[in-house]
Amino acid sequence: MTDHHSSSSPEAILEALRVHQVELQMQNEELRRIQAELDASRSLYFDLYELAPVGYCTVSPDGLIVQANLTSTTLLGLRRGDLVQHRFSQFMHSDDLDAFYRVRRQVLAEGRAGEVEVRLLRPSEQSFWAHLTMTRSEQDPEGQVRIVLSDISVRRAAEESVLLGYHTLLAVSQGVIVTGPDRLVRSVNQAFIDMTGYAQQDIVGRNCRLLQGPLSDAAQVESIRRALAGGKGFVGEILNYRKDGTTFWNDLLINEVCNADGVLTHYVGVIRDVTEKRAQEATRLSLERQLMQSQKMESLGLLAGGVAHDINNTLAAISAVGAIQLVTLPPESVAFRAFTTIEKAVRRGAETVASLLNFSRKKPAETKPLDWNALIREQLNLLKHTTMARVEVRTQLEPFLQTMEGDSGSLGLALMNLCLNSLDALGPTVTAPTITLSTRNDGAFVAIEVADNGVGMDAEVLSRALDPFYTTKPVGKGTGLGLSMVYSVVQAHRGTLNLDSSVGQGTRVTLTFPASSLAVPTPAPHDPTSALSSLPPLHVMLVDDDEIMRDSCLGLLEALGTQPVGYGSGEAALAALGSQPFDLVLLDMNMPGLGGPATLAELRRREPDLWVLVVTGLADQAVLDLLERTPCTELMAKPFEFKTLQNTLAQHALRLGACRT
16 A cells, blocks of 8 residues: 555656657657658659759650659759649650650560650750650559650761761862871872872771872872971872872872871861862963963054064165165165165165064065075075085975965074074084975975974973064073074964974074965066056056155156156045046055045045055054955055066056056
């Protein structure tokens, strides 16, 4: 009884309560600890699941999304409520559905994880590439699938860029070669294979120098080496070799390829076959040089034409005065000899002007059948008293040589120029100096050769030998016009000039001209003086704006027994045409005002049968064409000799006499 009361005493009860309170506190602390661990687990779950770097979705057997983490919503650009209970396939590009369903069926059937890359759609219908890893859910092995999705857009873009670069490399028309820093070939494209004949297996792993060969420029190869050693790219052309040993010109571009740290990893070379382009460029430059040559010759022709007219007028006046004196003076007098010298000087001046006019490249002023053999003998006869006497001159002339139609004066000067050039090439160091002139028939052509055993020309001099004013002779020894004049004469006669020369081997110039079937005419002997004296005097109209030329020519016409009247312009001559009858008109072409051609046209209209002797210091193609289409006209170029004018007047006197009878 006592024990019972003692155990139920207030003290015992309080003690028991204190013990129970401690137990409750311990339990509460355990509960708080468990709650904290639970909160931590939930936080960890949130971090691991909700905020994972990849998206997590759980998809039911019928394809509905039953669970999705925050990353999934972020990737798809939707709220969680817009994902859950929606079909996963509705957020996928329609072209990728078959691949997705195929892998899903495989995962459910085999229980193994499956992967697929598809395009997922955001609300803006903007797609992005995603990598999906699908596994079968352990809680619902019959049909639930868990999907891990990650955005691989950056990786896919990089892969597509690399793939695009690769296909571009294959597709470009230029050859591409990739080497390592050791110059060993890593890869080439199809254009390189087509260009060089080397397949991938032929060249990969080999040094790119296999494209070089004996004719590759060593200096250019060294330039490439120095450029790459200095960390620079290279741009230039080099001769390379194909696999079959043929060569091609390579327009080469080399660039370095470095990694993100700036370390050299590769060289990329772009090659382009420019062989045809170089050939076209060489042709273009050749044509440009020919055009420039043509333009220079044309300019010189125009200049020579303008100068020739004025000089020939002056020479004609001097010649007319001299001819009058030669007719009246005793042959043994000092004055006769002086005027004879003047006449020779006039003739030489006329020949010089004629050679200048050859630069016009037009038809020769006079074309007649001629014999080159006779022309060569004539020129050698003139040259035998010059310095050509110090060399041996040989001739090899075809006895039955065909004739050609041409101007013997300009062709004779051309031949003389060639002989003098050969003479200059036969210097004192040449043993047995020899010039050989030969002719031959060459089918429908006549060929003339002038050869010497002189010093010859190197390639550079030979390439410019026909250029006007180009000369290798010392100052004062040559003008540089000799060969260019010859070339112009040959072209004017529709011929060709071939120049063959090398240093120490002499020079050979070959001229070829179209042959003619016409025979060289034999002049009929006649006495012009008797023809003029036996007929009534000719009434001659002289039209020339040059007063000196007009006055001197009037005196010469009077000395020849004609009755001349002079006029200073075409207008004045036409005004006087009806005042008295005229038998012959001497008409200058180059006059101010109405001018020669218009005056001739009006004369022909008024007097269709009146013969007009066109007297001009510039017998260019325009004058020749005018005479060809105008009847009753004849050309007499200034300066003319006394006998030439005398013969012409005699012919007209005979023609007029025949008409009157």
